[in-house]
Amino acid sequence: MQLIPEYREDLPRVERFNFVARMTHWGHTVTFILCLLTGLVLFLNSGADWLAAIFGGYNGAGLVHRIAAVTLTIFLVIFVIFDFKGIINWVKDLLRFGKDDIIFVMKFPLEFLGFPVKMPPQTRFNGGEKGNSMLTPTCVILLVLSGYIMWFPTIFPAGLVRISYPIHDIAMVLATFMVCMHGYLGSFHPGSGESFWGMWKGTVREDWAKHHHAIWYEETYADKTDADSDAE
Amino acid sequence: MALKTNLYDVSKCTACRGCIIACKDWNQLPAVIEPFKGNYCTHEDTNGDTFTIMRFMEYEEDPADDVKWHFLKYQCMHCLDPACMKVCPRHAYTKTDWGATFHDPEKCVGCQYCTYACPFHIPKYRKREDKITKCTLCVERVEAGLTPACTRTCPTGALSFGDRHELLDYAEERVKFLRANGFPNATIYGKLELGGLNKLYILTDTPDKFGLPIDPKVSSTIPAWKDWIQPYVGWLIPLALAGSAFSFVTTRILAGKHEEHAEGGHE
Ligand code: HEM
Ligand code: HEM
Ligand code: SF4
Numbered sequence: 001m002q003l004i005p006e007y008r009e010d011l012p013r014v015e016r017f018n019f020v021a022r023m024t025h026w027g028h029t030v031t032f033i034l035c036l037l038t039g040l041v042l043f044l045n046s047g048a049d050w051l052a053a054i055f056g057g058y059n060g061a062g063l064v065h066r067i068a069a070v071t072l073t074i075f076l077v078i079f080v081i082f083d084f085k086g087i088i089n090w091v092k093d094l095l096r097f098g099k100d101d102i103i104f105v106m107k108f109p110l111e112f113l114g115f116p117v118k119m120p121p122q123t124r125f126n127g128g129e130k131g132n133s134m135l136t137p138t139c140v141i142l143l144v145l146s147g148y149i150m151w152f153p154t155i156f157p158a159g160l161v162r163i164s165y166p167i168h169d170i171a172m173v174l175a176t177f178m179v180c181m182h183g184y185l186g187s188f189h190p191g192s193g194e195s196f197w198g199m200w201k202g203t204v205r206e207d208w209a210k211h212h213h214a215i216w217y218e219e220t221y222a223d224k225t226d227a228d229s230d231a232e
Numbered sequence: 233m234a235l236k237t238n239l240y241d242v243s244k245c246t247a248c249r250g251c252i253i254a255c256k257d258w259n260q261l262p263a264v265i266e267p268f269k270g271n272y273c274t275h276e277d278t279n280g281d282t283f284t285i286m287r288f289m290e291y292e293e294d295p296a297d298d299v300k301w302h303f304l305k306y307q308c309m310h311c312l313d314p315a316c317m318k319v320c321p322r323h324a325y326t327k328t329d330w331g332a333t334f335h336d337p338e339k340c341v342g343c344q345y346c347t348y349a350c351p352f353h354i355p356k357y358r359k360r361e362d363k364i365t366k367c368t369l370c371v372e373r374v375e376a377g378l379t380p381a382c383t384r385t386c387p388t389g390a391l392s393f394g395d396r397h398e399l400l401d402y403a404e405e406r407v408k409f410l411r412a413n414g415f416p417n418a419t420i421y422g423k424l425e426l427g428g429l430n431k432l433y434i435l436t437d438t439p440d441k442f443g444l445p446i447d448p449k450v451s452s453t454i455p456a457w458k459d460w461i462q463p464y465v466g467w468l469i470p471l472a473l474a475g476s477a478f479s480f481v482t483t484r485i486l487a488g489k490h491e492e493h494a495e496g497g498h499e
């Protein structure tokens with residue numbers, strides 16, 4: 001049984017994510033998961049000694065949480081500084097949310113389970129990815145803000161500190177809920193698994209791009225290939 | 233076991249600060265010297281090395297008279313239903329069967345959730361150990377049959393220690409006496425507040441005059457966080473994992489069924 005679709009070098013490929021986007025994405029993935037595991041140590045109220053033991057106890061987990069948190073913040077800053085244009089394009093794509101995205105999201109449960117479904121053409125990010133792109137980063141930003149408030153409570157008003165605790169937890173749960181499905185869809189799901197290579201090596205198969213992100217493909221590559229063939 | 237409590241009678245206190253020193257001495261706490269702030273308080277608030285303080289509240293009844301003071305010994309109230317205990321993710325707090333809220337530094341990770349949950353903002357962070365500290369109601373002394381260090385040292389009898397019921401009876405009498413003798417607003421503090429504190433005060437005026445909240449409340453963010461979000465909302469995570477695992481299986485079964493269609497590397 002195949003886990004991730006094979007990386008096909010023999011087929012034509014198109015670029016999907018540049019280096020900065022890929023580097024920061026995986027940076028966020030590692031630091032997010034570290035924060036998650038070390039945070040759950042306190043969240044699981046009945047005690048999670050086994051989980052804490054991995055990080056050398058509860059104090060060790062607290063330390064790893066802070067180191068991972070700072071690293072996560074640095075990756076955020078790198079992303080904003082070095083791929084600002086990418087972020088703007090990303091946001092622009094999210095703002096194109098429309099009827100086709102809604103149809104996509106409604107039909108998606110079937111696709112998720114593996115039934116063959118005909119989806120309307122999608123832009124760079126499909127309806128589900130648009131939702132993920134809005135919810136997950138919002139939660140991560142909330143985690144960062146509430147996290148620093150919890151870390152340095154004395155320099156913030158007490159009311160803000162008190163509200164940060166439930167915010168940190170709700171944002172953690174929502175972000176993790178999304179990340180679980182997202183990580184699965186971006187790897188082991190046979191339909192969308194090809195996107196993993198877009199995030200790992202930078203390119204996806206051209207036929208996959210045409211099929212899954214028709215509008216994006218048309219706008220970004222179709223014209224150019226036409227122009228190329230005209231020139232020939 | 234019956235509740236044993238510490239009663240502090242403001243009307244008998246001379247603010248000699250013997251209790252602060254006795255507490256420091258018994259608990260081996262180093263001195264913390266704060267800059268002079270233009271009043272008689274040695275400390276604005278409790279801190280990681282000061283479990284109890286003496287508050288001086290200046291007031292002027294009649295401008296012709298001199299300045300007067302309200303004194304208040306301030307420390308952990310040993311709430312019967314303590315918010316600090318509710319939020320602590322490490323279960324570092326326990327209630328002794330006689331009513332002290334005991335904090336175990338071995339378990340504490342210094343997250344300071346308790347500091348912000350406590351309606352009196354009592355637990356304080358001790359940076360050098362990355363833990364919080366607070367008044368213990370002298371658990372070890374009491375369990376060895378002694379009275380708390382602060383109580384033992386009090387020269388005027390403003391502090392007394394004993395059975396909570398007996399002390400409450402005494403306090404009711406004392407308040408009656410004070411009301412009849414020039415303190416019409418005299419009151420008991422700690423009998424009903426927050427469902428009862430295991431620390432009683434006889435005040436010569438309303439609690440706000442002593443900087444105590446008249447109706448102390450536990451922030452509503454705590455039940456939201458501890459009774460709803462943590463026990464229920466967290467289940468979304470295993471749900472997402474289970475959904476993904478389910479899809480992992482069904483996609484592979486269905487892919488087998490639609491083999492012919494998926495020819496050529498699925499889409
Ligand atoms: C810049 C980012 C972050 C900062 C500064 C931060 C900081 C903190 C701090 C100070 C605490 C208190 C516990 C302690 O002292 O160790 C905490 C708890 C926690 N954090 Fe974070 N954090 C961040 C990001 C995250 C992320 C990304 C996650 C999860 C995905 C997360 C999950 C948690 C959880 C579950 C808790 C325990 C909450 C509870 O006890 O109910 N944190 N965090
Ligand atoms: C667990 C392992 C993870 C895997 C395998 C994974 C995989 C991927 C892939 C393949 C893409 C590109 C999707 C596309 O072609 O559009 C992507 C995009 C993205 N990833 Fe991840 N990712 C993981 C974890 C995370 C984490 C922890 C976060 C954030 C906390 C995150 C946030 C995002 C966001 C915001 C996008 C862009 C929006 C989207 O495509 O949904 N990812 N990820
Ligand atoms: S006064 Fe604060 S620290 Fe003391 S028992 Fe009550 S909630 Fe806990």
Ligand code: SF4
Pocket residue numbers: 319320321322323324325335339340341342343344345346347355363364
């Ligand atoms: S600082 Fe210590 S005692 Fe207070 S809530 Fe955190 S772990 Fe518990």
Ligand code: SF4
Pocket residue numbers: 254255256258259283284307366367368369370380381382383
């Ligand atoms: S009861 Fe003990 S710890 Fe608490 S203030 Fe008195 S002497 Fe200090």
